[in-house]
Amino acid sequence: MSAIASASSLAPKEHAWELNLARNMLFVSHANPEDNVFTQWLALRLAREGFPVWCDLTKLLGGETFWRDIEKAIRDRTAKLLFVLSRNSNVKDGALNELNLGLGIERRDKLTDFVIPLRIDDLPFGDINIEIRRKNAIDFSQSWATGLAKLLEKLAQDSVPTDPRFTPAAVTQWWQGSHAGNELLVQSQDIHLSNWFPIEALPTAIFVHELGAHATWNGSAWDLDQPAHRIGDHTVSFAPRSDFGELFGHSHQVLLDHALNSHDPALPLTARQFRDSVVHLLRLAWDRAVGQRGLPHKALARRRSASYFSKGLYDTARVSFELPDGFSGSRGLVGHKTVWSAASQRKVRRYWHYGLSADARLFPVSVLILNGHIFFSNDGKTIWDSPKRLHTARRSLGSSWWNDDWRDRLLAAVSWIADGKPHIALPVASSQNILISTTPVSFEASISYRDSFARHAELNEVTFEDTEPAAEQDDEADNGGSVDA
């Protein structure tokens, strides 16, 4: 509360009768910021009950402007001064000045119970300010609800008038205007980057090969010179038969658009099988291309794999990137931390590795989807075997990686794999590459928010589920953070 020097400038006594007519407000005096939570609750509850109430925390509530001159407000407009009595307000100058002013008015105008102390904590009786010790304080310390009930009874008893501008709806309106966070929202374009990287053009034709009479192949895609996907007796590829030597005896060439979109019974596979194959071929082509760039593979659950950056793969500490619109940055893709090893009873280096796994989709746009991962090793190269150990370390490090950490590592990794070029070429046949743009698909939002006052949540504030699928298997997470065991 702004300090008030003294109660010396009280209005002349002869005006008391007129002033009483204008005195219809409840003024809540309190220690700011210590007792703000209670005071705001009280003011809003009183307003909800229809009482016109003033306090410095609820300015403009009910459309009533808070007076700049607090002294005048208390002197001319206040029906009751509610003094929030606590260990804080009992010694705080601002609150005590308001209290003294109120007591002065009470004495001068011979008002009964103009000042009502509301006791909210365990301030001992002996320590209570001498000015109000003899007054009957309403006790809120055991329960705010029972304290409020007594206060409402007292206000009714003393015929304090209500005001139609103060209603539950007015409380909602005030709340929405000042606390709901709506002021953070702004109507402005907000461009979001994504993990979708456009496929510039797919080949116009796809081949379905059938094994030659004497050919043997165990079906492993890695054994072949070009990406291929086996479905039963058929092998789908963007590479013609000649790219596979003598392996295949017969081939169909199908226009890709026809394969993906028609339901032509004459085709050896269904449109859905063709779509699955194309996605599979893109994943394979990606894995081969990043393998060529020197990124080792790490198997993931559900027969997926990721490629990761290992120590020595690049020279600098950080990898830079720059998008065509000038958005740029740089990040490390391998790092280490010295940690205490309980097993070996000494400090050891623990490396983290950024990795990428790929998927693809053809609708609503044709894109390669790249997802970020974090792996760990002791030597900067060989990833730990234990999924549980990896998961624990992953959660620990991941809890400090936010939007920009993941975004910039993704862009830096893609830029490095493309060797700074605008495209990554994925070979799919001896004479054919699929080009992937290194500029991700952008999504445009027309609503944004001001994040200058935002802060990152702490672990124990996290209520949305973790983004890692593995977390769903956690018993506690499944309970939605509920404390019901």
Added chain:
Amino acid sequence: MPELRYIKEPGLLFRHDQAVEDPRDGLTLFGPLDEGKPYGIRWGLIGPEDSLQRVERWVSGINRRVVDSEPARYGRKQSPSARGPDLARPPYPGFHAAFEIPWSNKPVQRLTVPEKELAKVAFLDDPHQRVFNTVNAYSERIIDCLRREEARPDVWCVAIPEYVYLNCRQRSYVETSERVKAEARLTRSEAKAIAAAPLLFEEENKLAKPYEYELNFHHQLKARLLSHNAPTQIIRETTIAHRDFLDSKGEPTRKLDGMESAIAWTISTAAFYKSGGRPWKLGAARPGVCYVGLVFKQDEKHRDPRTACCAAQMFLDSGDGVVFKGAVGPWYRGKRGLFHLSREAATEVIRMCIDSYADRFDGEPPDEVFIHGRVRFEDDEWAGFLDGAGGKTRVVGVRIRDDEDLKVFRRSAFPILRGHWFRIGDRMASLWTRGFVPRLRSYPGLEVPNPLFIDVCRGEADIETVVRDVLALTKLNYNSCVFADGAPVTLKFAKAVGEILTAGPLDGTVPPLPFKHYI
């Protein structure tokens, strides 16, 4: 450039017909939705004496404002001012102030489980007997009390010491030195054989009983009380009195400093709901609409591995749902998470929902039913839903799952705003139910939020309406008191409900029961 559309945060309705976005704000400002229901928390309390006293002290304490202790940083340093104003943690004003009814620290029934008895069963070396007998120590006393006493609590607070929580779970391990030898035990196959064909000797049959139940105190207790109308709130004593339990360094074994008000909000809301109150409902309800979440759980104890239990959870505009147990059958299709009903079973389960809705609305069936599931529906199954819905009700099948394919990144340190969605044609969308929340000035999650992938896979509905509904349904979790969940309530508890329904031998004995019996 693809467009991200935005849905304004749905409001929740409280007393005085007022709507705000955060349940904690609504309760603090206006109180819960229903006035005078219940009149107070009529609660029962059961547990060992020390735990009972802790719960009573805690209940006594939450009638006053609960102030969060400053989180001790356990090895990390951060000044209090660095945390800034804690808008993500709306203060807890006291139970009576928030819910407008008292919660007396004197329960209407107070049942003591002797510590010696509990410790003896909770450390048994046979895990099935351990969990079964530990649940017995509580459930038998509750059932006996309900039989004898006229004063029936609306909700039972089940106070458990930490060793009950630790020892009575699926993969619990009891130290060899602490184990209590079970007097007699059966092998899995012996127990299975007796369950399939009970013997003449009552003693053997009794001995086989514990093996019919799931190794989970929470699920087993709820399952065994389903037919006794006794909603429970399980309270770990380390949750409500974490500073009473210190490790060798003198620090609390559970790091719950700074969580006190969140714990008070959560337990209070759950207890209020389980006592018969509705804390809030959706601010913009759509009349004539209900939402059904499908629940499946493979019955691992059954010889046929395809055997699964199914259930439907029906919600209107509040989180006060009803759970209908459907038929047990060969619904599991071998692939992870793939369950499909037969036409008859689908008809039966949806008919129960429609009938229950009609009972509530003067015999009128709903105009629309949205069935939420994690997988697509098969033709036969879908035909069954349509049969069960009858001619007056339109049925829409919606598949909802986490979308791990799409990440979007703002050009700042903070992520996408919750409520954004990306329309993929007329029937599919990605919706960010997780993201930055302006009210909290924060993103209450980790890393980069994943959207939900929503697919109107059967029936006809406007995709925007479906997306709006799913976003709103993330705010109806009465088992907690947070701004919102990532998943809609129709799916949030599917796993837990399924596990309770398969936690023991319940075939054909479970009537439609309010959702509160399952959470």
